[in-house]
Amino acid sequence: MAADECTKKCLDCGLVKSTDEFYFEKRDGRYSSRCKPCHNKRSIEGSRRLRERLKITQEYLRRNFRYDESTGELTRTVHTGGAGVPNVAIGTRDAKGHLRANIGGRGEFVHRLIWLYVTGEWPKQQIDHVNGIGDDNRWANLREATPTQNKCNQPVRRDSASGLKGVHQDRITGRWRAYISVDRKRINLGFFATKEEAHAARLRASCMHGDFARES
Ligand SMILES: [Zn+2]
Numbered sequence: 001m002a003a004d005e006c007t008k009k010c011l012d013c014g015l016v017k018s019t020d021e022f023y024f025e026k027r028d029g030r031y032s033s034r035c036k037p038c039h040n041k042r043s044i045e046g047s048r049r050l051r052e053r054l055k056i057t058q059e060y061l062r063r064n065f066r067y068d069e070s071t072g073e074l075t076r077t078v079h080t081g082g083a084g085v086p087n088v089a090i091g092t093r094d095a096k097g098h099l100r101a102n103i104g105g106r107g108e109f110v111h112r113l114i115w116l117y118v119t120g121e122w123p124k125q126q127i128d129h130v131n132g133i134g135d136d137n138r139w140a141n142l143r144e145a146t147p148t149q150n151k152c153n154q155p156v157r158r159d160s161a162s163g164l165k166g167v168h169q170d171r172i173t174g175r176w177r178a179y180i181s182v183d184r185k186r187i188n189l190g191f192f193a194t195k196e197e198a199h200a201a202r203l204r205a206s207c208m209h210g211d212f213a214r215e216s
Contacts, residue, residue: 013035013037019031022035022036058116064077069118069139071138072114072141075087090110093134097134098110110137111129114137114139118139124144125144128145129142164198165202166179166189166202175191175192176197176198178201178202189201189202
């Protein structure tokens, strides 16, 4: 048996050791690329980082960031390592137009961080952008909403044939049907001759708590 079959070079410390000094990874059918001590060191380091990550508190945010309630910008004030640069508002727009930022190795919505920054607690519910603009994080534009309320406040679905929220045309009769969704239940508001009438009925019914509904 050749010597190199029972020895292996560790990827971290670079030492050539007996394969006994490496964990056998059953899933891959081979020895780990790091020796046992280096492997253990890495997992300790990993869990330390994990603990750090979970320690995003109001105090941490206020120490490292500044929030401007009138512009909605959350700005890093000190260099905390990584790609974060001070004095630049954090956040990258996601597909829905919400700002997300990577803090302590964890991707987080900026509006949730702001909520924690201001109130001292992570939001218990979704955060609703009052004007429907997902990256407008001015304090006056944020409020906690139930999942239903948040859904109510979203713009008309692009696939809505009528272009009006809660209004659909019946293919056979050509009449317009209005409905509202409350807690995932669709409530029929009746049929109407025109889509404007159906829309008016939808407006009257409003969406749950009224002011949460963004009518269009
Ligand atoms: Zn090693």
